[in-house]
Amino acid sequence: MTATSTVTPPMASAVRISGRAPIARLTWLLARPSAQSAAVLVLPAIAFAVTTALMLIVLGGALMFWRWTPDETPDSGVYQMLSVLALALLLVPLASLGGAAARLSARRRDDRLATLRLLGATPSVVTRMTVLESTAVAVLGSLVGVVLYLAAMPLVGLIPFAGAPIGGGELWVGFGVLALVILAVAALAALSAAIGLRQVTISPLGVRTRQSAPKMHWMRIVLGVLIIAVAFGGLSAFPTIGDYVVMIAILGTAFAVGVAVLNLIGPWAISVAAKMSLRRASTPAKLLAARGILESPKAAWRQVSGVAMTSFVSVVAGTGIAFVNTLTGDYEADTFLLLADVQTGITITVVASFLMVACSVGVNQAAGILDRRDLYVSLDRLGMPREVIEKSRSRTVMSPLRFVTLGSALIGAVLVLPLVGISIVVAPLSIVTIAGCLVGGVLLVWLSLKATTPVLTRVLSQPERL
Amino acid sequence: MNFSTPSFPTNPTPPTTAFSAPAILSGSGLVKTYGSSTALAGVDIAVRAGESVAIMGASGSGKTTLLHTLAGITSPDSGRVEFQSAAGAVDVTAMNERDRSRLRREAFGFVFQQGLLIPELTAIENTALPLMLAGYPRREAEGRAQHWLAALGLAGMEARRIGELSGGQAQRVAIARAQVTGATVVFADEPTGALDSATSDDVMSALLGSTVGQGHALIVVTHDETVAARCSRIIRLRDGRTDATAGVAAGSTGTGVSA
DSSP: OOOOSSOOOOOGGGSOOOSSOOHHHHHHHHHSOOSSOTHHHHHHHHHHHHHHHHHHHHHHHHHHHHHOOTTTOTTHHHHHHHHHHHHHHHHHHHHHHHHHHHHHHHHTTHHHHHHHHHTTOOHHHHHHHHHHHHHHHHHHHHHHHHHHHHHHHHHHTTSEETTEEOOGGGGOOOHHHHHHHHHHHHHHHHHHHHHHTHHHHHOSSOSOOOOSOOOOOTHHHHHHHHHHHHHHHHHTTOOOOOOHHHHHHHHHHHHHHHHHHHHHHHHHHHHHHHHHHHHHOOSHHHHHHHHHHHHOHHHHHHHHTHHHHHHHHHHHHHHHHHHHHHHOSOOOHHHHHHHHHHHHHHHHHHHHHHHHHHHHHHHHHHHHHHHTHHHHHHHHHHTOOHHHHHHHHHHHHHHHHHHHHHHHHHHHHHHTHHHHHHHHHHOHHHHHHHHHHHHHHHHHHHHHHHTTHHHHHHHHHOGGGO | OOOSSOOOOOOSSOOOOTTTSOEEEEEEEEEEEETTEEEEEEEEEEEETTOEEEEEOSTTSSHHHHHHHHTTSSOOSEEEEEEEETTEEEEGGGSOHHHHHHHHHHTEEEEOTTOOOOTTSBHHHHHHHHHHHTTOOHHHHHHHHHHHHHHTTOTTOTTOBGGGSOHHHHHHHHHHHHHTTOOSEEEEESTTTTSOHHHHHHHHHHHHHHHGGGTOEEEEEOSOHHHHHTSSEEEEEETTEEOTTSOOBOOOTTTOTTO
């Protein structure tokens, strides 16, 4: 460097400018752990890891049934059909967990990206950076997920099907499916990042400038009922079903319709329930929780919707099986095994879907605390007791969860009311098992919520850092 | 908006004559260090009821730490903070976390730079929150909150969410929240830091009228000389000590303290 009396800024012409932003370099620069906590990258990575591991285990189980042949297992067709049903049931919570991970990874970058926009980065640069980073985090997370999956295989392999433990090796999906799952997770992350970041790229100013709470239109329920009516009419057009493939197709369609309708009605129902509790709210925690849900009924629904279908199906199918099981005692051994296996399958599906919901609740809550850290710190300074913050956080998740679990279980129970009555008398254990699964699931979500308390404690114990 | 004749809801605390009264809040020999850096190196301060005190100083001079220490948000390494509560003198520094939290909730009021109101709550819900935390029924809490909002020129905006308010309006909601419980000491950390000068002037008037005008004490951390000049006293900090070379007296324009 030569000594000069005046500082001359480097002339633009002196540097060769390619006109293209070095996306990868910029992304790496911004991705390095800095003043912001490492949680920014670690949390979504964990979420992606859990998503991948659960997806692989579920797929492994389903694929196992599809390898069965009628020669070895006479009812293999039934198993295969039911495995598709279970897959479909788990698709919703899995997608919402994956979505939570992807949104988290995208949302955590909002502030920096908005700044980049202000500095003159074009929307496409910002979008490509986000997509690149989210995808990298997703791939990394899903590789960890593969390890988790391999570690869990022997344990899951202890579950008995067709009279014997399935064995860990049976759950191996093969390298092809493994690669596909990682690709799918990466694609989900990339897509979510691209969609989620639109607001930031549109306006460099203000990421959180939402002014009014979204309104849920009552037309949702009308539309929902209409869709059910049309679908029901359509389904009854198939009089007899012989082929498994046709049956699976119909089941799949019925499922897709059911999920679509639930997604239409769910947020609306949650917002109605929250409005009612807002009016009645007598304590700060209840008020905060109700307002928190109304802030985004869709997000509240998304978080717990995974258990809606599961809880419905587990009550209907579980009761049905319990009833059939006790109807006559002199079954062939095969049929008896099948019924027992269906019960096992229902239990697994319920547990898995609650596990996924619990994971996404944990991820969302941790992200929520980090997002609102200055608000929580200021509330703490104002003297708001920590229990109030905790209670309101808990209510914001648990009341929609209870509402959805109980609601769909009740609807299911009403549909098979006579069977429920009989089963309670003749097969109390089965009914207790179903109820126990649901209660256990709710408890699991609560635990995952409690697991995020240290994040709040850490945020509040370091107010000086603000 | 004219705040020279404020009609704020009356609070149970009677106005005290300034300067003759004993200190309502005092700190003596306050020392606080963060790692190797010293934020407070032995500060003595006494604030009387009906008085407004501006704490000024460069960044890192310890002004926010002083405010937090006086308010019981942080504990000093040594020194003592004493608050004259309705029930008698209390040693804030000797209290545990839980009691200090309760003290802040019930006896103190806070106004921060960004308001830091809860975005999903409406103006009236934000204002009523301290009363609800103190155990008031919601209806009663919201009734009182409404009076305060009206007194601060926010009538008709009760049901608006914070995002629907301007910066100045949001700060007024914060002021209403700080005074709704009748707090005898209000702490403000750069209350006008995010506002333009005209709005800043309005908000400062509202803040002074609703605190000092009620016979309560106001402690403001600011870097804005105009804001400081409106307080009855300025304390300047330099390297964690009160700066003896700085002028002590400030104009008492518009505070009504001299009455």
